[in-house]
Amino acid sequence: MTKRDGFAEGLERRARRAIFWHALLRWESAVVIALSLVISAFLGLLGLVGLFPMGWTFAALGIGFLIEAVIFVSSITDEEENARVVAALLRDQYKPRQLQSLKLRGQLDKALEYQGLIARTVRLTRKGVLQDRLARATMSVGDWIEAIYRLASRLDAYERNQVIKQDLRSVPMAIENFKKRLSDEDDLTVQATLRNTIADKQRQWEHLSHLQNTMEKAEYQLESTLAALGTVYAQLQTIDLRGAEKGHADRLREEIDEQVSQLQDLSQAMDEVYQAR
DSSP states (O other): OOHHHHHHHHHHHHHHHHHHHHHHHSHHHHHHHHHHHHHHHHHHHHHHTTSSOTHHHHHHHHHHHHHHHHHHHHHHTOHHHHHHHHHHHHHHHHOGGGOSOHHHHHHHHHHHHHHHHHHHHHHHSOTTHHHHHHHHHTTTHHHHHHHHHHHHHHHHHHHHOHHHHHHHHHHHHHHHHHHHHHHHOOOHHHHHHHHHHHHHHHHHHHHHHHHHHHHHHHHHHHHHHHHHHHHHHHHHHHOOHHHHHTTHHHHHHHHHHHHHHHHHHHHHHHHHHHHHO
8 A cells, every 4th residue: 555545545534434423413413312312301201100101202212313313314415514524624634723824824724625625526426437537646635735734834934933034134234244344444364254254144145045035936836736726626527537538537647746746846945945054
């Protein structure tokens, strides 16, 4: 079993479990169960004193059980409700609210929404060759979401880094000040020290500029990958069996894999820039 297969199967198992417990514990079920127990207990007391047949107690429990079964089945088969449950499961896994940037939080939320919609579309596709092809094509969407989360987390940390913000403002000013002092300095020893200081500051500025450019690229890439996720979802709405047989599903998987690879490469570049700073 590959890592992707394991991730997809693990998510599917957790989604089924979450949907089951949501259907069982939703507030409508709690109300029905509580009313059934109260009414049954009340009828049971009346039956003990001979004011009501005891059979009504079991009838009330049976009716309550039937109503609860209807609620449970309708909840299990409600695809829109299930999609919301899965989205909540994903949000609990990736915790978008941990991101302080409202923009990044919204982007991660949107990515998770697309993942839920893509999974729902594949699940609702008629069973057979088409569903199998689409399931394989979208298998790496989970890796895609993980890469988006890593990218958003790094961007959020960068935006919150006050030291880097201060350095971006102060280092260019410091370079200019040292250059001005060098032009006014007559002592050769001090001139040599100033030149070394300017060189160090310029290297620092080069790394800071590289870091800033990489983060700007990451912001644009994040916007681009969200658009690509939306495109994949739109393609799934129109794909047909004939298209899938002609390689449409394979091209779809290639597009997804390419997006994942781009995000992973960018995340690695971001880490390298941070380490070199």
